[in-house]
Amino acid sequence: MSPKLTLTIVSVALVLTGLVFFGFAEKITQGLWPQADAYAMNIGVVMRYILGASVITSGCILFQARAVEDQSSVKKILLGGAVGLAAIFATLACIRVTGNTLVPLPPIVMVAVLSGLCFWSAFKVKSS
Numbered sequence: 001m002s003p004k005l006t007l008t009i010v011s012v013a014l015v016l017t018g019l020v021f022f023g024f025a026e027k028i029t030q031g032l033w034p035q036a037d038a039y040a041m042n043i044g045v046v047m048r049y050i051l052g053a054s055v056i057t058s059g060c061i062l063f064q065a066r067a068v069e070d071q072s073s074v075k076k077i078l079l080g081g082a083v084g085l086a087a088i089f090a091t092l093a094c095i096r097v098t099g100n101t102l103v104p105l106p107p108i109v110m111v112a113v114l115s116g117l118c119f120w121s122a123f124k125v126k127s128s
Helices: 003-023 025-032 038-067 071-098 105-124
Strands: none
Touching (some): 003 038, 038 071
């Protein structure tokens, strides 16, 4: 798979994830913490909005990185995305295993797949 296609797939997935955080902020927060009072729920929803904006920002940056021509730079961008997504995966997996909050499996799988895709594409790129 070409680096450009990988960056397109990852960036679109991130932007869609961010939009889901915006569109379903309250529902996601209620699903994770059903016993939360109104104040705590408001904080959770606001954090969901901030997380959504951050994820969309990352997606937009990776989407624009598709235009980078230098193979060495493309490899670094893909490795940066892979490591960042791996850190998110590790955090979600740790919360699922040790925390009181049940993190749904689909986001964990999605982040792992995207990270693996970035690693795989990065190591296929021949540095110039």
